[in-house]
Amino acid sequence: MCNLSTVPKSAAEVAAHFGVANPIQSNAPEESYPGTPGMVVREQEGARVMQSMTWGFPLRLQGMKPDSKPKPVNNIADLTKGMWIGLARKPQWRCLIPLTGFAEAEGPKGAKTRTWFSVKDEPIFAWAGLWRVSDEWGPVYSGAMTDANEAVGPVHNRMPVLLHRDEYDQWLRGSFEDALAFQKRIFPAELIEMERTSEPWVKKKSAEPEGATLL
Template identity: 75%
Template sequence: MCNLYTMRRSAAEVAAHFRIENPVASNAVDEVYPGTPGMVVREHVGARVMQSMVWGFPLRLKGMSPTAKLKPVNNIADLTKPMWVGLARKPQWRCLIPLTGFAEAEGPKGAKTRTWFTVKDQPLFAWAGLWRISDEWGPVYSGVMTDCNEAIRPVHDRMPVLLHADEYDQWLNGSFDEALDFQNRCFPDELIEMTRTNELWVKRKAPPLEGLALA
């Protein structure tokens, strides 16, 4: 489960990498948590656009008070499940999530630290995602997860569905079967770089909402 990632590149750099003609300013922060704004790339009328959206689909759990805060479902465990399949089948609801790294918690309870993962020789890369417009938070997005590769296994058994640059069009415009293939493949071990840190997992700039992964 991925509950923290970074996007430490300018709008101009994102636009150049993803071939976006008209970059726009974003209110997304460089450390992105569930329930906070992140930058998303999607297609509109045949062209790629970038847009700020909330990370996580709003979900009201059974038994929650009508006034309770909604939970952001920020990870997608299975594209074939009812919550996701309708969107996944339609390319217009697929998106690319730009990022410069993602983190997993590692260590004993109460003293977990951040372990960061990046893609070798790729200062900016993409995570496959879905988006929609919600009544509660406006445009929202969630990232597709898959089984981890051996490079990540020492820390976690799941990882984001990472895309190579030449696969962006296939994710955005391909068939549903092609989308499922991305979730069922294993990202190359040799392309993952891991950096363990002493930075406490709970030391955050702002208290984010607790993220969820819905199977």
């Protein structure tokens, strides 16, 4: 499960990497948590555009109080199930999530630290995602997950669906079968770099990575 990621600071760098003609500065912080702003790249009228959205689809669980805050569903376990299949079938609801890294929690309970992963020789890379407009938070996005490769596996059994540069168009414009194929494949372990740190997994009460949801 991916509950913490870092996003590029420079809108111009993101625009250059993803082929966006008119970059806009995002209000996304450098570290992104579920329920907070993040940056996505999507297609609009045949061109790629950048947009700030909330990370996580709002979900109200049974028994929640009417005035309670929805839970952000920030990871997509299976594109063929639930609320995901209708969006995944339609290319206009697919997006690219720009990242510079993603983290997983490692260590004993109460003393977990952040282990960061990135793509070798790629300062910016893409996580395959879906987006929609919600009543609660406006535009929102979530990222597709897949089985971990040998590089991520020692820390977690799942990882984001990462895309190579030449696969961006296929995710954004391809068939439903293309999208499913990306979720089923194993990203090459030799392209992943890992950095274990002493950083506490939870740094702030206001932004706890562990409070996220996978559907």
